[in-house]
Amino acid sequence: VSPVRAATHPSVPPTHAAPEAEAEAALVERVRVGDAAAFDELAGRYLRRAFSVAYRLMGQREDAEDLVQEAFIAVLEKIHTFQAGRAFSPWFFRILVNRGINARKSRTLRQVDDIPERAASALPSPEREAERAELRGGVTAALESLPDRQRTIVRLFELEGFGSPEIAQILGISENTVRWHLHEARKTLRLALAPFDGRNTDG
Amino acid sequence: MDEHTPDPRLVSALRSVEAEPPVDEVDWDALRAGLNARAELPLARLRARASAGGSGAPAAVRRPVRGGARVVRWLVPLAAAAGLGGLLLALPGDPLHPGGGRTAGVPVATTGQAAPEVQAILDETIPDRVDHAIDGAQSDEDAVLTGALGG
Numbered sequence: 001v002s003p004v005r006a007a008t009h010p011s012v013p014p015t016h017a018a019p020e021a022e023a024e025a026a027l028v029e030r031v032r033v034g035d036a037a038a039f040d041e042l043a044g045r046y047l048r049r050a051f052s053v054a055y056r057l058m059g060q061r062e063d064a065e066d067l068v069q070e071a072f073i074a075v076l077e078k079i080h081t082f083q084a085g086r087a088f089s090p091w092f093f094r095i096l097v098n099r100g101i102n103a104r105k106s107r108t109l110r111q112v113d114d115i116p117e118r119a120a121s122a123l124p125s126p127e128r129e130a131e132r133a134e135l136r137g138g139v140t141a142a143l144e145s146l147p148d149r150q151r152t153i154v155r156l157f158e159l160e161g162f163g164s165p166e167i168a169q170i171l172g173i174s175e176n177t178v179r180w181h182l183h184e185a186r187k188t189l190r191l192a193l194a195p196f197d198g199r200n201t202d203g
Numbered sequence: 204m205d206e207h208t209p210d211p212r213l214v215s216a217l218r219s220v221e222a223e224p225p226v227d228e229v230d231w232d233a234l235r236a237g238l239n240a241r242a243e244l245p246l247a248r249l250r251a252r253a254s255a256g257g258s259g260a261p262a263a264v265r266r267p268v269r270g271g272a273r274v275v276r277w278l279v280p281l282a283a284a285a286g287l288g289g290l291l292l293a294l295p296g297d298p299l300h301p302g303g304g305r306t307a308g309v310p311v312a313t314t315g316q317a318a319p320e321v322q323a324i325l326d327e328t329i330p331d332r333v334d335h336a337i338d339g340a341q342s343d344e345d346a347v348l349t350g351a352l353g354g
Contacts, residue, residue, distance in 0.1 A: 034250030039242055040235070047235060048226060055224035065229065069238050076245035080252075132219070139220045158209045158217055189213055 021087070028088050032079050043072050046089070049160075050096055056155045057100035067103060071096035090169035097156075097170050101148065135196050142192030150185040157182055 024045070030038030050071060054064035074095050082091055143151060149171070156162040156170070164182070168175040 032249065033253035034246045034248070036239065036242070036246050039246060040239055043235065043238055043242075047231065047238075051226065051229060051234075052224040056221070059222070061225050061228055064224070065234055068234070069241060072238055073241055073245060076242055076249065079249070135216065136220045139216045143217070143220065154213075154217070155221070158214050159221065161209075164207070186210060186213060189216065193212065193216055 024088055025085065028079075028082065029084065031076070032082075039072075039076070042088075046092060050092070053093060053096060053156070053160055054100055056159060057097065057104065057152070063103070067096065067100050071099055074099065090166050093162075093166070094170045094172065097152065101152065104148075131196070135193075138192045138195065139189065142189050146185050146188060150181045150188075153178060153181045154185040154189070 024042075027038050027042050031042055047068065050068045051064055054067040054071070055061065058064045058067055071092065075092060078095070082088070143154075146154065152171070153167055156167050157164070162170070164175050164178045168178045171178070
């Protein structure tokens, strides 16, 4: 996560700051021995981004909140397997994403809220609105046609600001595999967008 | 467009179909409090594990130590009670009956304070030689033993 992209997620500690990484490592070590205050602080650092990723996976606020809590509890249950000196973030998000993917498979999801219309300062014309609806339909269909893994990768990369190396660690696959999935997903999505090239659909 | 940076056009398109995480709808304090409440038990397990591991002794060694501590817990009140009993015996006079005229080292039975009924029972059951030995009238230890054995 570059500093610029991390800035869009204020709860994410900058990964390149060594003192910050050391402080986080110390925090994790305190959690390892059951320090409740350290756990609260660690959870506070990741809560918002965890919710954001969970929401991308689950599509529903309550499910996302449940997933976030389950992921943090899983952290406590698995923390003896966490290797000291490694970055906490990819390890944590790996737990969260894996649980989210499994939850999607096994749980009957509650009705996903309708996708809200994007706020517009001026009401769009009927033609513009129809065009946007058509675009949304095409992108939604393309997104749904992607294999689960590609959909997860494209969401983590394009919407949540994770880099390929982080996604590789999160999903437990090689960076090359991430790049290949990303390439394939982008190809599919761009194909869906092609009919709208040159049109302004931002409303 | 390279594969290391997000594609703005795709990002825009995805954002148009993917609802943004409703971060304003989340009660962050409640979520955090709920999380901390759920974390209490796992954290307690971690603390227990850490303190058990902190002794540096393997479980097989720690178990007898815990057993020893249990014995000490029983021994302490027993020792205190024994000490208190010894103290009562050693004290001059009868702390429970301050006016009783009891003297150190003299059995209660020799003071002649027993009730008449008790004295009658004692007269019937204790042979004379034992009675005399207890009274001090007969100091021969053999006589006491013989009397006690019913001889």
